[in-house]
Amino acid sequence: LIRRTLLAVAAAATCVAAFAPAIAQAQDIKPRIIRFGYGLNEQSNQGRAAKVFVDEVNKRSGGKMKVRAIGAAALGPDTQMQQALIGGAQEMMVGSTATLVGITKEMALWDTPFLFNNVKEADAVLDGPIGQKVMDKLQEKGLVGLVYWENGFRNLTNSKRPVTKMEDLNGIKLRVMQNNVYLDSFKMLGANAIPLPFSELFSALETNTVDGQENPFNTVLSSKFYEVQKYLSITNHVYSPWIVTVSKKWWDGLSKDEQKVLRDAAVASRDFERKDTREEAAKALADLKAKGMQINELPAAEAARMRDKLTHVNAGIGTQVGMDLWNETQAALAKLRSG
Ligand code: TK8
Incomplete structure (x- = not known):
């Protein structure tokens, strides 16, 4: 009987592992505090999307990874936060790609006047191989880019x-x-x-x-x-993008599961942010x-x-x-x- 019970438990565990891989207990996730800085205020589109990121990370990590979203440039303007990320003194931020040009010259691509005619073009290029290529250039400078959010047409x-x-x-x-x-x-x-x-x-x-x-x-x-x-x-x-970035120093110390939580939460925040930003811009x-x-x-x-x-x-x-x-x-x- 004991043997049979053990077998049943093992089978059940396999089922859980196979069919519910998102269950946090099965993942290699440690308690983490993540400071996520941004420049606009809490009532802005940036602030609203930061809250979504907080919730998504919480949910996907079974409450173990806690993001502290800190707005209104309370952790410093974009350029200062970038240096804090590079040095490992801060974990994450979202800010303008334009202020990253001093670090990664390829980011200047997004500053080209009239590059995109509409948001459809922007989404296609930013989320496609070109956007990824530019984002990957950050790594050699100590930053990991996760997703582009929409700041918008200026x-x-x-x-x-x-x-x-x-x-x-x-x-x-x-x-x-x-x-x-x-x-x-x-x-x-x-x-x-x-x-x-x-x-x-x-x-x-x-x-x-x-x-x-x-x-x-x-x-x-x-x-x-x-x-x-x-x-x-x-x-x-x-068209001005924002970019969600992570300190590479810190990122390299995360498990694959923890990195996946952040990547997936970032994508969810991006999808929310673009929709919310476009709705707000329209009115x-x-x-x-x-x-x-x-x-x-x-x-x-x-x-x-x-x-x-x-x-x-x-x-x-x-x-x-x-x-x-x-x-x-x-x-x-x-x-x-x-x-
Ligand atoms: C907010 C900035 C802002 C940007 C600017 O930190 O500086 O004008 O458009 O959104 O990144």
């Missing part, structure tokens, strides 16, 4: 005047991300481009240290830039109008003039990221557009 706001043509940018002190492509792009368009970390942006706008900035509608709303910016010009000049303009912003579109001819001017920047990006990667991306986009 638009221009300022406190001086409606920007309806390129010349309207002349003399406008415009905050840009700490990134040479953005700096060159807006200088090219005639603005007085000033790199600043995001965490200093609201107060810089409030004190008129800078006159304007560019970010997706979602951020203009969640960071309350409408309180200090009168004009919003719909430029959609670039953000009406909200911003209601908050008193004056919104204008660019006449098609003016948009074309700006685009044309910015092609000068593209040549430099090709050299920076490598012509192979550049050409591969252009070919992938051409294929997407023809299909």
Whole structure:
């Protein structure tokens, strides 16, 4: 009888292992505390998706891995957190790919003005082999990239005047991300481009240290830039991804099961984040109008003039990221557009 019971128990255990591999008890998972830093506030699309990541890691690790999501740049701006990850002093973060260009030059690919025409193209390239290739470049610098989230198409706001043509940018002190492509792009368009970390942006706008900035509608709303910016010009000049990264030093000490928990939770957070961001963006303009912003579109001819001017920047990006990667991306986009 004992033997039979043991056999039954063993068979049951095999069943559990075969049919429910997600059960945490069967996995090699230790209790872990994971600091996950981000720059926007808790009420933003970034904050909402960070919460989803917390829940997903909790659920998938049977409560053993606990993510502490810390927003509003409380752990420092993007560039500072990146260094903390590289050094192993912080486990995870999500931030702009643009601020990673100083570490991994290939990230500048995503800063190419007007690279993607729509989010479908962005998803296809970012989640495909090209996005993976760029992400993998982080490893040699001490970072592991997991997924791209959507920051979104960027638009221009300022406190001086409606920007309806390129010349309207002349003399406008415009905050840009700490990134040479953005700096060159807006200088090219005639603005007085000033790199600043995001965490200093609201107060810089409030004190008129800078006159304007560019970010997706979602951020203009969640960071309350409408309180200090009168004009919003719909430029959609670039699609900006966020990227979820892990300290490689820390990652290399995790078991395969723990790494899988983080990878799967990151994918779940990405799927939530893109949907949530797109829903918010679709109604953000009406909200911003209601908050008193004056919104204008660019006449098609003016948009074309700006685009044309910015092609000068593209040549430099090709050299920076490598012509192979550049050409591969252009070919992938051409294929997407023809299909
Ligand atoms: C938040 C930033 C922000 C970015 C910027 O940390 O800096 O303007 O768009 O989302 O990464």
